[in-house]
Every structure is written in structure tokens, then in C-alpha cells.
Amino acid sequence: MKAKIKYWIRDAMRPLIIRPYPNAGGMDYVDPKKKSNFVGKIVLAAALTALCILMLKQSSTFRSPSPDNLSRGNIGAVRVLETLFPQHGRLQFIYADLGDAKAVNKIFSENAFDAVIHFAAVAYVGESTLDPLKYYHNITSNTLVVLEAMAAHGVQTLIYSSTCATYGEPEKMPITEQTPQLPINPYGKAKKMSEDIILDFHKNSDMAVMILRYFNVIGSDPEGRLGEAPRPELREHGRISGACFDAARGITPGLKVRGTDYKTADGTCIRDYIDVSDLVDAHVRALEKAKPGKVGIYNVGTGKGRSVNEFVEACKKATGVEIKVDFLPRRPGDYAEVFSDPTKIRDELNWTARYTNLQESLEIAWRWQKSHRDGYGSPS
Ligand SMILES: *[C@@H]1O[C@H](CO)[C@@H](O)[C@H](O)[C@H]1NC(C)=O
Numbered sequence: 001m002k003a004k005i006k007y008w009i010r011d012a013m014r015p016l017i018i019r020p021y022p023n024a025g026g027m028d029y030v031d032p033k034k035k036s037n038f039v040g041k042i043v044l045a046a047a048l049t050a051l052c053i054l055m056l057k058q059s060s061t062f063r064s065p066s067p068d069n070l071s072r073g074n075i076g077a078v079r080v081l082e083t084l085f086p087q088h089g090r091l092q093f094i095y096a097d098l099g100d101a102k103a104v105n106k107i108f109s110e111n112a113f114d115a116v117i118h119f120a121a122v123a124y125v126g127e128s129t130l131d132p133l134k135y136y137h138n139i140t141s142n143t144l145v146v147l148e149a150m151a152a153h154g155v156q157t158l159i160y161s162s163t164c165a166t167y168g169e170p171e172k173m174p175i176t177e178q179t180p181q182l183p184i185n186p187y188g189k190a191k192k193m194s195e196d197i198i199l200d201f202h203k204n205s206d207m208a209v210m211i212l213r214y215f216n217v218i219g220s221d222p223e224g225r226l227g228e229a230p231r232p233e234l235r236e237h238g239r240i241s242g243a244c245f246d247a248a249r250g251i252t253p254g255l256k257v258r259g260t261d262y263k264t265a266d267g268t269c270i271r272d273y274i275d276v277s278d279l280v281d282a283h284v285r286a287l288e289k290a291k292p293g294k295v296g297i298y299n300v301g302t303g304k305g306r307s308v309n310e311f312v313e314a315c316k317k318a319t320g321v322e323i324k325v326d327f328l329p330r331r332p333g334d335y336a337e338v339f340s341d342p343t344k345i346r347d348e349l350n351w352t353a354r355y356t357n358l359q360e361s362l363e364i365a366w367r368w369q370k371s372h373r374d375g376y377g378s379p380s
């Protein structure tokens, strides 16, 4: 890995860029373990801001962001990172719109990135069915902008955030990387299209490509520095852990479980919940193992399915709140059962999920939620 590392994180609509950077003069993070820790933290932050690109790069420019324009991420998370890495030039945040090809090209021409980790996207299945164009625009079309900029400026490594939603509802579980991709909602389709564009482009280049297909992400930073704080108006589309915490905090009257007549052991949907700390680690390993001219496609999951009922019980225990649960009819577009076969990523990247205790992951996330009632507005 190159000694000098910078990251670029951005938000889909109103992007941001972060670049951690061991300053010039050949200084590095010294100890590779430390470095990978550091990379991990940044990726964690990125994952938590939900919509980001990370880039490894070599030179620097700085543009100050205006606060609060991040449509899906949190400027507060960036501020936390800035306090963690106060050294001048080590962490850099650039604010720009990924849909703005001119702005993206300018950033690429002013900087020499070693790699791009492209997280930037909108990511709610429900929202994607209501506003499909937003999804094709911000996922597929914006990925094209990134690829074009990478090609134009000779950036050779891409780590792409994809999703298990690209598989749709396969007949056979667990899902391997060979499982046919037949997405059933605009979110999954937009991601699948992005993958296809990346793979077609790759055929004619010696780019190093890693595609990571995330399963259901939960948890937060075990050291309590960063947590998940989606916009209030996005709550209804949000993830089950957010819904559970909102109910535990009394923000919502209870938890709605949609669908109790699926063909599963307890009738509720089954998902594979992957802790964000493990996800971070998967990105670090993907980056380390990325090779010119090669493509690696990996499921990132635990390999273990948990039912929504199990999840709700774990959440009650983690929060200590006897959350009220309403059982409602199925939500359109939900699949009964989804879990991964994580063999390939274990064999090829030496990665396995370590945070596999649902209740523990939720306890960690709950600690942050409890101490940040207004998200990043009120750190305590
Ligand atoms: C961010 O938002 C503020 C207030 O809404 C606005 O004045 C500013 O121009 C925005 N910044 C960017 C870079 O869009």
C-alpha cells in the first residue's frame, strides 16, 4: 500500500470528501497494524455517514464544507473524525456533488488518488420503489461519473459498495456469489447496473476492482465515537435497528413488524445482519488484496440468518425497554429469507465476521443513541 493516504467521502447529492493523510516527507503511519486501524476508523465513519466515496491519494487541496448540506450523511461525523486526526493535511474533507461531472473531474485533476472506495448512494428499498429515478440517477449514473473520472485520470483501484439486493429473491439459500442476480426493486437493479458497468469497463483495462455485496448492516463504533443518525424524515424508510431504537426512546409508539406469515420458522423475515465494524474490516482487506487487472466479488455477511422476531427480542434486551410491537401485513417488495454464504471472502480475503452477537451489536449502537439524542447535534 502507498504510504500516503487520503480519502474522499461524499454524499450522493451534496457530497463531501475526507482525506486522512500522513503528511509529506515519507512519514507514514509507521506500523501497518496501526495504519489499518486508522483506515478502519475512516471507513467506519464513511459507512456510518451512509453515502460516501473514499479515495486514497497523494496530494492535497482543501475546501471548507458548508455545514448541514449532506443529504444522507452527517457533517457531525466528519467533525468527530477531524478531532481524531487533527494533524494538518492528514484528513481532508472536500465538498462536491458526485452528479456534477465537472466538479468531480476537477477534484481528480487536482489530486492523485491511489484508489477510490465508492460508497456514495441512496440506499432504501422502499424509497427506491417510490422514486426510482432518484435511484438510477444517484447510484447508476453517478457511478458512471466516478468511473469516467477514474479512467480519465488513471486511477487504478476501485472498491465498490454493492448489495445483497442485487440477488433479488433467490430460490436457494445461502446466497453465494454465483447465485443469479435478479433484483426485484429499483435499488437492487440500480446497483446491479453499476456492477455491470464496472465489470464491462474492467474487461478492457487493468483496473483493480473489488465489489462488496453487503448484507444488512447494523451496529456502530464500539468506542462510541460515531453512530447512525439518519434524517428524521427518512425514519419511515429506515433500518430495523433505527426503528427499534426510536421505539425504545419513545420517539415512536412502538415497532411495526410487517409480515408474520412468511415461510420461515417463526413467520417473520430472515436476514443476515452484519456489524459495521466487520464491514469496515472487509473494506480494508479488499483494499489490501486488490490486484491490477483482477476483479473480486464478495458477499459480506455472517452466513447466519436471523428472524425479525429474534432481532426484536435482542433489541428489547439491548435497550432494556419492553418495546411495544405491532404485527402488520407484509410490506410489498420484501423477500422472506436472505442470508449469505461467506466462504469466498473467508478463503480469498481471510475475512470472517467477528461481531456476530446481535444483542451485543445493538447494545453498542444503543449506547451511542442514548447519549446522542439529537444525533450529531448534541454530542455528550
Ligand atoms: C449549504 O447550505 C447553505 C444553507 O442552506 C447554503 O447557503 C450553501 O450554499 C450550501 N453549500 C453548498 C456547498 O451547497
Ligand SMILES: *[C@@H]1O[C@H](CO)[C@@H](O)[C@H](O)[C@H]1NC(C)=O
Pocket: 012, 013, 014, 071, 072, 122, 133, 134, 135, 137, 138
Ligand atoms: C438524486 O437524484 C435526484 C435526481 O433524480 C436528485 O434530484 C437528488 O438531489 C439526488 N440526491 C439525493 C440524495 O436524492
Ligand SMILES: *[C@@H]1O[C@H](CO)[C@@H](O)[C@H](O)[C@H]1NC(C)=O
Pocket: 350
Ligand atoms: C488471517 O487473519 C487472521 C486474523 O484476522 C490472522 O491471524 C491470520 O494470520 C491471517 N491469515 C493469513 C493467511 O493472512
